[in-house]
Amino acid sequence: MIDRGNLLIVGGSRGIGLALAIEALAKYSRVTVIAREEIDKIKELKINFISQDFNDVELIRHTLEIVQPSTLILCVAQGLYGNISDFPNDKVISCVQTTYLSTIIWLKEAILVLPVGSRIAWISSLTAKIKSNNWSFYASAKAGVEHFIRCIRESAKDRGIDITICYPGCLATEFHERSGTQSSKDAIDPSEIANDLLEAIDNRLEFWVSYLDKEAIEKAYQLDEIYQHKFKDSLK
Template sequence: MAKTNRLPADARIWITGASSGIGAAVAQRLLRQGYRLVLSGRRREPLDAIAQTAPASQTLVLPLDITDLAAVQAAGTQIQQHWGALDAAVLNAGTCEYLDARQFDSTLVRHVMETNVMGLVHCIEASLPLLRQGRDPLLMAVSSAAAYCPLPRAEAYGASKAAVSHFIESLRNDLSPQGIDVSVVYPGFVETPLTERNDFAMPMQVDADTAAAHIQRGLEQHRRQVRFPGFFVALVQALGALPLSLRFWLTRKMVRS
């Protein structure tokens, strides 16, 4: 039996990080389904290009830097004035930077944490009043398979995504009585401008449109977790659950000389 689509046909959805990668692919898919989107990202040009693929009444383009609380709050006000409420928010914006422990850089760690954690928190603060007035509302946050297991060079990125998962899963308990569903996305490796910079093998990598298809289904079915590719994410989760001595022995082999 097909699962029910819980998104209204004209659902109002805010997508952050929509200018490239997963966010852009999700936006393009949802526009083809007729949903109304708020498109946010740091660069206006790619947002405008996505918006031009649909009728003007279907999109609201709001470029912003999610680390700027005032800008995010202003975006929330604009959404309220434009559409009155949100039926879903896909908080996808984030960054990935790898730490070199031989040249430890706290500035890098701060930037990743401020973007992936505090940027997400800023967007949640702006989204919740709008979701409370939405129809069967859903708050979706993009974490990472890296949240499941401490991996070499991923100290900042992995810690930020583990914080995202913990924060959102905890928030689920508090939002449930308010009628707001919560979903966490755990991607493996996805072909995006961010992963193009990686200098290591990325097993079971999927393209951005495949990732977007998983996220669309998660949105429409209000799935509590969206994991892809499933086998890879399960492997990382199993690695993280191993006894410390065995996990350390395995992950130590990933460290570059």
């Protein structure tokens, strides 16, 4: 086994986070999961567990200083599926708090606290790159985090820290049901892509896309580059 060091997965008790934690046991000397509740699978596999609310931002720096991960993976988001009129303001605030505000604070603190040479990965979504009426709050929050990462990459690289944006595609997890919809019939089990995602992080890629979203994401990034160049030209 090539020892990749100490891995911390935030939101690792279910879905893609749990799949990554299980896959990582054979690759990392220490795997730690943060979630609100410890599930039986975490106990069974004897994965290190920390009970912590993702949105309790006052605890972030302390936790990172204690764990000192060489790799940090952020898997937490709150989805809302439906028309904008479907949700009261408190639901919208909760979605944006979790998916955007708390996420960028985790990223900021990680860049300041993680050891030099560390890796950070964040789970994005195809919705961040395309217009989606039914995912409007969630998609906008994801897009905001993507832009934040673009803005802080250089600061991270100054400390030898690389950030990988990950697009896993539609996964067969409880996320869609919790958001108010159903998973696509083409959704795959997250265990199918966990190894490839970990390899991408290990190779310090700026972004990684599963085969499910590869064509759409590549086209979206091409458009991003075109519009960025046009915007830069307008500033001359």
